[in-house]
Amino acid sequence: xxxxxxxxxxxxxxxxxxxxxxxxxxxxxxxxxxxxxxxxxxxxxxxxxxxxxxxxxxxxxxxxxxxxxxxxxxxxxxxxxxxxxxxxxxxxxxxxxxxxxxxxxxxxxxxxxxxxxxxxxxxxxxxxxxxxxxxxxxxxxxxxxxxxxxxxxxxxxxxxxxxxxxxxxxxxxxxxxxxxxxxxxxxxxxxxxxxxxxxxxxxxxxxxxxxxxxxxxxxxxxxxxxxxxxxxxxxxxxxxxxxxxxxxxxxxxxxxxxxxxxxxxxxxxxxxxxxxxxxxxxxxxxxxxxxxxxxxxxxxxxxxxxxxxxxxxxxxxxxxxxxxxxxxxxxxxxxxxxxxxxxxxxxxxxxxxxxxxxxxxxxxxxxxxxxxxxxxxxxxxxxxxxxxxxxxxxxxxxxxxxxxxxxxxxxxxxxxxxxxxxxxxxxxxxxxxxxxxxxxxxxxxxxxxxxxxxxxxxxxxxxxxxxxxxxxxxxxxxxxxxxxxxxxxxxxxxxxxxxxxxxxx
Amino acid sequence: xxxxxxxxxxxxxxxxxxxxxxxxxxxxxxxxxxxxxxxxxxxxxxxxxxxxxxxxxxxxxxxxxxxxxxxxxxxxxxxxxxxxxxxxxxxxxxxxxxxxxx
Numbered sequence: 001x002x003x004x005x006x007x008x009x010x011x012x013x014x015x016x017x018x019x020x021x022x023x024x025x026x027x028x029x030x031x032x033x034x035x036x037x038x039x040x041x042x043x044x045x046x047x048x049x050x051x052x053x054x055x056x057x058x059x060x061x062x063x064x065x066x067x068x069x070x071x072x073x074x075x076x077x078x079x080x081x082x083x084x085x086x087x088x089x090x091x092x093x094x095x096x097x098x099x100x101x102x103x104x105x106x107x108x109x110x111x112x113x114x115x116x117x118x119x120x121x122x123x124x125x126x127x128x129x130x131x132x133x134x135x136x137x138x139x140x141x142x143x144x145x146x147x148x149x150x151x152x153x154x155x156x157x158x159x160x161x162x163x164x165x166x167x168x169x170x171x172x173x174x175x176x177x178x179x180x181x182x183x184x185x186x187x188x189x190x191x192x193x194x195x196x197x198x199x200x201x202x203x204x205x206x207x208x209x210x211x212x213x214x215x216x217x218x219x220x221x222x223x224x225x226x227x228x229x230x231x232x233x234x235x236x237x238x239x240x241x242x243x244x245x246x247x248x249x250x251x252x253x254x255x256x257x258x259x260x261x262x263x264x265x266x267x268x269x270x271x272x273x274x275x276x277x278x279x280x281x282x283x284x285x286x287x288x289x290x291x292x293x294x295x296x297x298x299x300x301x302x303x304x305x306x307x308x309x310x311x312x313x314x315x316x317x318x319x320x321x322x323x324x325x326x327x328x329x330x331x332x333x334x335x336x337x338x339x340x341x342x343x344x345x346x347x348x349x350x351x352x353x354x355x356x357x358x359x360x361x362x363x364x365x366x367x368x369x370x371x372x373x374x375x376x377x378x379x380x381x382x383x384x385x386x387x388x389x390x391x392x393x394x395x396x397x398x399x400x401x402x403x404x405x406x407x408x409x410x411x412x413x414x415x416x417x418x419x420x421x422x423x424x425x426x427x428x429x430x431x432x433x434x435x436x437x438x439x440x441x442x443x444x445x446x447x448x449x450x451x452x453x454x455x456x457x458x459x460x461x462x463x464x465x466x467x468x469x470x471x472x473x474x475x476x477x478x479x480x481x482x483x484x485x486x487x488x489x490x491x492x493x494x495x496x497x498x499x500x501x502x503x504x505x
Numbered sequence: 506x507x508x509x510x511x512x513x514x515x516x517x518x519x520x521x522x523x524x525x526x527x528x529x530x531x532x533x534x535x536x537x538x539x540x541x542x543x544x545x546x547x548x549x550x551x552x553x554x555x556x557x558x559x560x561x562x563x564x565x566x567x568x569x570x571x572x573x574x575x576x577x578x579x580x581x582x583x584x585x586x587x588x589x590x591x592x593x594x595x596x597x598x599x600x601x602x603x604x605x606x607x
Contacts, residue, residue: 100564105577108565111589112528112582117519117566118551118558125555147565 010221013134013170016054017047019240023224024215029196032219033161033171035140037185038200043211043232044174046082047200048136049075050237051172052095053084055134062094063134064126064169066119068142072097082237096126102146110148116156120163127167135164139174140189150187161193184216195219201227205382208349213240229388231351239355241392257368257403260291260298263473264432267449267458272430275401276453277394279424281408282434286445287464288407289313290325290471291434292372295405297327297470300337304367308340309357311376312409315342325470339364350381350389358396369397373407374424394427429453437463437483439490446483447473512536512544512594513573517558519551519566524583528567531584539596569593 012026021027028034028051038044052063067075075097076086089095100119127135144153164171173193175185180201197216202209212227230240256271259278265271272278280291289312296306310318318340322329332338341360343353361369374393378386397404408424425431431450436443448461460476461483477483479491516532518525529548536544551558551566561570565581571594580593591597 098559099562103562106562106579108568108579108581109589109593110582111580111587111593112531112585113524114565114567114582115519115524116564118517118563118568119565121519121551121555122558122563125559 016058019242022242023228025223030170031168033194034196035194036174036198037177042200042202045138048138048172048174052134052136056094061133062130064096064132066098066137068100071101072099093130096130098122098126135169135171137173141176141186144187157193229351258298260294269455269457272403276429278405278430279428280432283410286434289372292370293322293327299368300332306338307364307366307369309371310342311345345376345380350385368403370405373409375408390424510574514546515570516548517563517568527583
């Protein structure tokens, strides 16, 4: 380590693991060893295997897998579920196992000094035979349990680490830890094997499992700090959600797009901005899905492609409701102008929802996106997980430079904030509130544009009605205050005049 | 010990290091003393034949494998602990009361 010329910057090797190269700012330090540590079930082995698999799939780099725990046949079988045919790769000399897993009947008697020279020789031999560029070693803790003499194991692992470095291969070693927050790894392995440490966590948070990855240190090079959520998908393996590592470099566009309602366009000063996020917040049943449908319909009339994610209603319900407002979703889908994705919020974790949203957007390439409602996803994850989800979703949609309309349901019927709003309002460009207004014993609906970044907008709270042709925005409510807080108070004309007068001196 | 029973002993080493040489010497001495003539000893250098180590899944060196007679046994180290070697070779049953109960 110390005899390296200090002027050469540490090169990085693109791992190909989705999201990882972003948070690591280019991949794993090339030619070095990185320790992956985590508790049982934190996906260490998947990471180690995927590091090799991506090398083969994306850059035809052969890899050696040294296993101290599971038998190669088990690993082959487990990874088949990820669509990785290890056996085929072995036949093509792209993958080689060094099987150091416990063999029945191989329990050895220790009779004097020994070293792990045979293991080193086998690893070197495997690397040489297939010209490996990547090595995964899974896991170091298991080596300690094989031999009584821990100090020999320790010094031999140090020797192995040095040997790997001189072979010029990039190595991933896994080690287990007993707690999510505590010592880095058992047996203190991080002290002597690796300049680089990554921690995988699988934390139980509010009855939900949440996986995160954290790059603890990369010696001599930079990386993103902190924990990033990830998930393990059946066809992709580990997918890391880079959250704020996504560069916020979206352009601000002056181009306007239709909201779907001419009155709403007027209230917004000429429509929504093309690359803006619009949050529509309101109590259940007060017209959010209708606004979503109009947003879609308006886009489709302009010849745009629209993508709708629905988490509150089934497909049939949604199509029927849209029909009731005179909007034919089925016809739009037939014309490939619309794609409706309905999912039950509890069907997956937040990370999985996020990834499936991203995949849909990437494959359908819509001109506008709507999510109805994001608050339905609130209950799937922890508070923190949800905040990260919202931020990630928002920045992803903004990156596409398309308008995104998200709805949020308020907790109480008469208004008040929702969790979604508190996490989301600062990253949205436009906030539209829909509210029930009780007036003289009658329920009416009000709509107002609370905020619109970069544009003039109307400040009135207008009444709107819903019929078989959709939404009709009418006149502003006058002589009434407290609509937004859910406690409307009527003013007689005299009071209203007095309040109006307060602001003209 | 059955006179017709022949021992097949394979000693895996990594190069001719002092530790390897010690293991060879120790094994030779033990064999001469306890197995006079009834053994075949093979020394395999893993650096020259790494595939053999792969086949036998050897991790530590030196490793002594008692291939015959059954049961197969593995002993690792420079074999300086003679009693453990004898135990591993099943040559130590009654004669060494110090090892009883181990």
